Amino acid sequence: SQQGEEDPQALSIQEGENATMNCSYKTSINNLQWYRQNSGRGLVHLILIRSNEREKHSGRLRVTLDTSKKSSSLLITASRAADTASYFCATGTTDSWGKLQFGAGTQVVVTP
Amino acid sequence: DTEVTQTPKHLVMGMTNKKSLKCEQHMGHRAMYWYKQKAKKPPELMFVYSYEKLSINESVPSRFSPECPNSSLLNLHLHALQPEDSALYLCASSQDGHWDQPQHFGDGTRLSIL
Numbered sequence: 395s396q397q398g399e400e401d402p403q404a405l406s407i408q409e410g411e412n413a414t415m416n417c418s419y420k421t422s423i424n425n426l427q428w429y430r431q432n433s434g435r436g437l438v439h440l441i442l443i444r445s446n447e448r449e450k451h452s453g454r455l456r457v458t459l460d461t462s463k464k465s466s467s468l469l470i471t472a473s474r475a476a477d478t479a480s481y482f483c484a485t486g487t488t489d490s491w492g493k494l495q496f497g498a499g500t501q502v503v504v505t506p
Numbered sequence: 507d508t509e510v511t512q513t514p515k516h517l518v519m520g521m522t523n524k525k526s527l528k529c530e531q532h533m534g535h536r537a538m539y540w541y542k543q544k545a546k547k548p549p550e551l552m553f554v555y556s557y558e559k560l561s562i563n564e565s566v567p568s569r570f571s572p573e574c575p576n577s578s579l580l581n582l583h584l585h586a587l588q589p590e591d592s593a594l595y596l597c598a599s600s601q602d603g604h605w606d607q608p609q610h611f612g613d614g615t616r617l618s619i620l
Contacts, residue, residue, distance in 0.1 A: 429611075436598075436611035436614050
């Protein structure tokens with residue numbers, strides 16, 4: 395079963411705009427990860443945020459985590475056509491060694 | 507280029523065939539995973555190997571048989587598959603399977619069952 399639910403399911407923006415997507419989860423977690431998947435390719439790890447962290451940055455990516463609301467958001471700033479992909483959140487817990495629970499994903503299309 | 511290599515990239519097989527999917531990583535990782543992904547869906551975990559031992563089997567039908575010959579290689583043997591098994595099969599690896607580690611994915615094998 396999926397731990398995370400993502401919102402929106404799809405997002406269409408123009409190059410240069412920011413893209414924000416949200417992930418909500420049901421049970422307590424130890425970390426939350428974000429992955430990107432380009433069409434026809436495997437998943438690429440973007441960022442990992444631990445449960446004791448509130449915000450993390452990596453280049454044009456900004457991830458926040460609110461454990462009280464059991465939610466996380468991924469912000470992509472100044473989007474590019476190459477950011478067109480599906481984005482998945484995934485949660486890990488201490489009692490789920492090796493198992494990540496993936497959310498349903500957000501499809502992002504960035505048009506030039 | 508991904509650091510996890512999967513072969514073949516595409517596979518078409520009949521329901522009575524036997525075939526194998528292969529996965530290789532040279533990052534020194536000791537945990538390896540098989541996932542199944544249907545179109546527009548997230549990956550679903552099938553198997554986890556940790557230090558060459560099967561540690562998780564997510565109640566996968568026996569027509570899928572995993573094998574980990576050594577720490578760098580992971581195979582998935584297929585036999586008597588059904589049309590609903592058509593999907594993208596992804597291999598991944600992580601340092602040792604700890605929940606606090608990112609997973610590195612290959613580009614997958616796209617499997618079609620006739």
